[in-house]
Amino acid sequence: MNKQSDKKTRTKERLLEATLCLISEKGYLGATTREIAARAGVTEITLFRHFGSKERLFEEVLKKYTFLPRLKEIIPRVKDSPPEEALSEMALRFIETLKERKGMVKIMLSEMNVYPDKIRKVYEKFIEELVKTLSGYFDTLRDRGTIRDIDTYLASRAFLGMVFCYFQAEEITKSRTITRKEAERVVREFVDIFLKGIVG
Amino acid sequence: MNKQSDKKTRTKERLLEATLCLISEKGYLGATTREIAARAGVTEITLFRHFGSKERLFEEVLKKYTFLPRLKEIIPRVKDSPPEEALSEMALRFIETLKERKGMVKIMLSEMNVYPDKIRKVYEKFIEELVKTLSGYFDTLRDRGTIRDIDTYLASRAFLGMVFCYFQAEEITKSRTITRKEAERVVREFVDIFLKGIVG
DNA sequence: AATTTATGTTAGCATGCACTTACTATATTA
DNA sequence: TAATATAGTAAGTGCATGCTAACATAAATT
CATH class of the missing domain: 1.10.357.10 (Tetracycline Repressor, domain 2)
Incomplete structure (x- = not known):
């Protein structure tokens, strides 16, 4: 149960990073879930399987990248x-x-x-x-x-x-x-x- | 040809003001043409008759409210x-x-x-x-x-x-x-x- | 070998959006 | 009174979006 959860974690992180990136370029409404998933090198449904909704994804970005x-x-x-x-x-x-x-x-x-x-x-x-x-x-x-x-x-x-x-x-x-x-x-x-x- | 163009002008101004107002609240993508028209007390099609597109409307707002x-x-x-x-x-x-x-x-x-x-x-x-x-x-x-x-x-x-x-x-x-x-x-x-x- | 986990594929639904068509109403102007 | 200008009504088109369903695959775990 190690390589599996590693994979999961990395996918999640790529999604978070892609979201940060795209929202900072295009704004929340301008960044579509399709494009975020694509930039993370992942399909759209994977995004939803991980975060449930665009809004929750956004919240997790805020949490993660506080500085x-x-x-x-x-x-x-x-x-x-x-x-x-x-x-x-x-x-x-x-x-x-x-x-x-x-x-x-x-x-x-x-x-x-x-x-x-x-x-x-x-x-x-x-x-x-x-x-x-x-x-x-x-x-x-x-x-x-x-x-x-x-x-x-x-x-x-x-x-x-x-x-x-x-x-x-x-x-x-x-x-x-x-x-x-x-x-x-x-x-x-x-x-x-x-x-x-x-x-x- | 005076009261007519006055009317036109006031409609345009109300639309510009409503746009400024709504975009500053919700962002460009968040402010819909329907809502802008509604706040200006006007139908949506009047908006398009005056400005042609949402983008041109936005540009005119930028021009008008420079400070x-x-x-x-x-x-x-x-x-x-x-x-x-x-x-x-x-x-x-x-x-x-x-x-x-x-x-x-x-x-x-x-x-x-x-x-x-x-x-x-x-x-x-x-x-x-x-x-x-x-x-x-x-x-x-x-x-x-x-x-x-x-x-x-x-x-x-x-x-x-x-x-x-x-x-x-x-x-x-x-x-x-x-x-x-x-x-x-x-x-x-x-x-x-x-x-x-x-x-x- | 069997099962579970993480992801992919394809297709699609429902909604909301910018924008349009066609016709109407009203007031001003000539 | 006829013509014009401005706005309204109602209906709708086409498209993109958030999100989902159903099924498939391949690797890791048991």
Whole structure:
């Protein structure tokens, strides 16, 4: 009972991946079960035998490709470096993770509105947790006297907003690839502004 | 030949508005011509007589509800105030405009990926022009010596990113309404950070 | 060898969709 | 009053989609 269930598992995974891929390209309604099955190299009925319905398949994709955990583990790793370094490192890994999970990001941005119950909760939770994790870091900096007395929650949102919006504009809107060098240059500038402001 | 064409025009406008409304709720594929016509208080065939096809109807919606001009006119009006005031004013009006054109913003975010040729061009141009307009303002500040020597293009993207991401998270993801007071508080904090940085 | 498991094949159903045809009704215009 | 412009009604076409039924196959398990 090993090779059989392996086969099953791999089929399921190929289906999930094909779904992620196609929905992120064409949207939930635009991605047909026939095409998903075809891209997974499987017949349509196999899809239904595994997931029962298109909707349940979609839900399993959402579960599987969440990427909040990946993002949260970034912060503890760098929080004892100097702020400039820590923030740069966080921003760069943030961008990297978003790039890796681009399909998921696209789905969240575009289907959020249409399938509120399924996606919005995932996304809301994602944002809030991420923001709070970063603002927790800012709290410790403030307690150490490293930074001045600002609203750390809003500061966190400001910083993440700058970075996310950059990613969104380049990779999603313009369909460009952000190179490592470019990311480093942009992040350096963002961190500089964020830490010291633009007044001089 | 006046009351007749008035009638025609109003029907067309109601159809365009209903389309904007429904597509921003359900996406292009999710919004059916039947429902659009119904919401406009008109029969389906009237829709086709006016626009020929669903796609052409969609294109006309995109044309009609562009809001780049509204955003661009903000900057010249405030560029001679002190930077803190000018930036706050711009951010607040930016948020206000986005709120007014929320339906259009939603469409752009969610359909961009599926109808690249139609939407992406609109959106790309929108971003670049807006960013450049703001960075032009930063250029003049730098020339006057008001701010230090930073990359004004990236600074512009950073600032707009903070504000837009805030709007997106609250109004679109969470489906909340940003009140005027809240907007003022948030913008004050953002501008403070952006001008002076968080180090202190 | 017999059975179970995972998948394939073929065909199809029911539904909803964009879009059409043909005819009618009403108000404006000339 | 006759002609025109705008919208309505009713019915329906053709197609794609989500999903299913019935049967077949080949490998793994027992």
